[in-house]
Amino acid sequence: MNASVGRGISTSISKRLNEKPFAGTDYVGMWYEARRRHGVDDNMWFGFYENGEPVPNWHRRSHRFGDGLGGLSVLLRERGHDCGPLPSSRSMKQPDWRELWRTRRPLDVPATAIDWNHLDASRKYSQSHVPVSLVLTPEQTLQVESAARAAGVSSTIWLLWTADRAVRTTLADAKSVMSWVFPVNLRGAVDCGDPVMNHCSGLMVRVSGKTAPGSLKEQISARFARHEHWRQWIALTIGRYIGQFGINILYRLVQAPAGRHTGSYSNLGEWNVPFLDALTCSAPGSPAYPVAVSTVLCNGRRTLACRLHPVIGGSSERAIELLTLWRELSCTTESLSGW
Incomplete structure (x- = not known):
């Protein structure tokens, strides 16, 4: 049974797949096992638009057994689609300890300071709503790329910048300093034993109301140069020494x-899946990272998705409001006025 919410925006009841852990030890997955034991949801969501239906058919997979790229590839292969090798990291060489020490000085950026419009820590164990997803038309998909070029950044950075603008407009004070988890794929640079297991590290990116798209691009580049994704990887895989x-x-x-950080921004890249109309996805989110925004490009159409945790008053209706504004900001350059 599916329920459409707003024009071009949808939610649906999920289908639970049988999940089996893979061979080897997923050390990053240990953190998701820990949060599950503390009552925090660890499920990623993947939605398939097919047969002209306006709503996706949702599937859930535990983050304990793989990351977004891995989980999506498993679901597609179960339906007979050959995904080929998963994307490899651009950062193929792990720095040694001397290089990590040399680049240890932190960046000079504002500290996280989020003034949420609504924050209720007592709801930290409440379950979030089913993700809300919006499919862009082919024309809107091209408009996103055009707006990103006009801003002088990639579509990945542009969509993070516009998502941040949408959040500070709908959910928090505009003067807040947001902190976003920016996942980094390390496949090829590290080998976890199975390609679908968790191979993602991340950067913590801070964005203020005065941060321009170009400045966001420079900050992300600087964090890569500091090897912050490798520092995070070392921390994420410490389970090899201390166990579960x-x-x-x-x-x-x-x-x-609750509400300490903004949330996560996930971009699962570009896919070609002939038997689908479009793909969508959502990270789990958590009380401390209550906003989960995601995007993926499939068959020439981009989707935007959002899941908001109850600690910030998250609901399908609030997510629709945020998604609608995110699309509006992403498809035009009007938000660039003044930069």
Whole structure:
């Protein structure tokens, strides 16, 4: 049973797949096992638009067993689609300890300071709504690319910048300093034993109301130059030394309070899947990272998706509002006025 919410925006009841862990140990997955034990949802969502239906057929996969690229590839292969090799990292060489020490100085950026319009930490164990997804037309998909070129950045950075603008317009004070998790694929640079397992590290990107798209691009480049994604990878895989028991204790010690950060921005790249009209996806989100925004390009059409945690008053209706504005900001250059 599917339910459409708004024009071109949809939610649906998910189909739960049988999930089996893969051979080897997924050390990043240990963190998702720890958060699951603490009552925090660890499910990624993948939606298939097909047969002209206006709503996606949702599937869930646990983040314990793989990242977004891995999870999506498993689902597609189960339906007979040959995905080929998954995308490899552009950062193929892991720096040694001397290089990490040399680049240890932190960037000079504003500290995270988010003034949410609504924040209720007592709802940290409440379940989020089913993701809300919006499919862009082929024309709108091209408009996003054109706007990104006009801003002098890639579509990946442009969509993060416009998502940030949409969040600070609909969910928080415009003067807030947002902090976003920017995932980094390390496939090819690291080998976890199975290509669908968690191979993603990440950067923590901070964005203020005064951050221009070009400045965001420079910050991300600077964080890559500092090897922050490799520092994060070392931390994420510490389970090889302390095991699941140690990760459970460490998770409890480092768990951030509700609403401490903005959330995560996921871009699963470009796919060609002939039997689908479009693809969509969503990260789990969490009380500490309550906004999960995602995008993917399939068969020449881009989708935008959003899931908001209840600690910030998240609901399908609020997600629709955010998605509608995100699309509007992304398809034009009007938001660039003044930069």
